[in-house]
Amino acid sequence: MLLEALVLPGNKILPLGGIIAMGVTPALLVVTRGKIVRMIVIGALELPVFLWAGTLAAPMVTETAKKLGAFPKGLASGTMISHSTMEGPIEKFLAYLVGNASKGQITFVLYAALALVAYLLIFIWYARQMKKRNAAYAAEAAAK
Known part of the structure; x- marks a missing residue:
């Protein structure tokens, strides 16, 4: 590091x-x-x-x-x-964008909106991946 x-x-x-x-x-x-x-x-x-x-x-x-x-x-x-080792560094960037967007800076409004949509989509994808992985583990455990 x-x-x-x-x-x-x-x-x-x-x-x-x-x-x-x-x-x-x-x-x-x-x-x-x-x-x-x-x-x-x-x-x-x-x-x-x-x-x-x-x-x-x-x-x-x-x-x-x-x-x-x-x-x-x-x-x-x-x-x-x-x-340097705070939790949620991505959330710090989102907070920075949203904070500047709340001041009415149109560029930051657009960046914040795009970043929040991307964050949400990645979260949904990751949650689905973990559910698939957990289902595979459960199926494997049930087969034993």
Whole structure:
């Protein structure tokens, strides 16, 4: 993750503490049915999404921390803070689009609408795939 963060275009955060707290690992374990190589490959392909979402959220997280008096002492004033292993990075992008769309920016209205439709379609497809997989498991278990 650290190596990807160093070379990823558009990334502005270093996932120092976040490396330990990778929340995607349990989900990958379930989705790949414990196949370690698949987990590593899919995880490496997903990491940029987490890093970009953390970069996108950094200005808001930093501003909030400063307003609450929780900004770490000793950091330069221009330093931003964020998190790289948050759950739901795709939802952070959707929230960004919807938030800007709510300000009346027509471009963001279109992007938000397209993104929400795509998100919903992917969710429906994935739910159907999991139901098929579960039915196959049940049939296999019943045959034994």
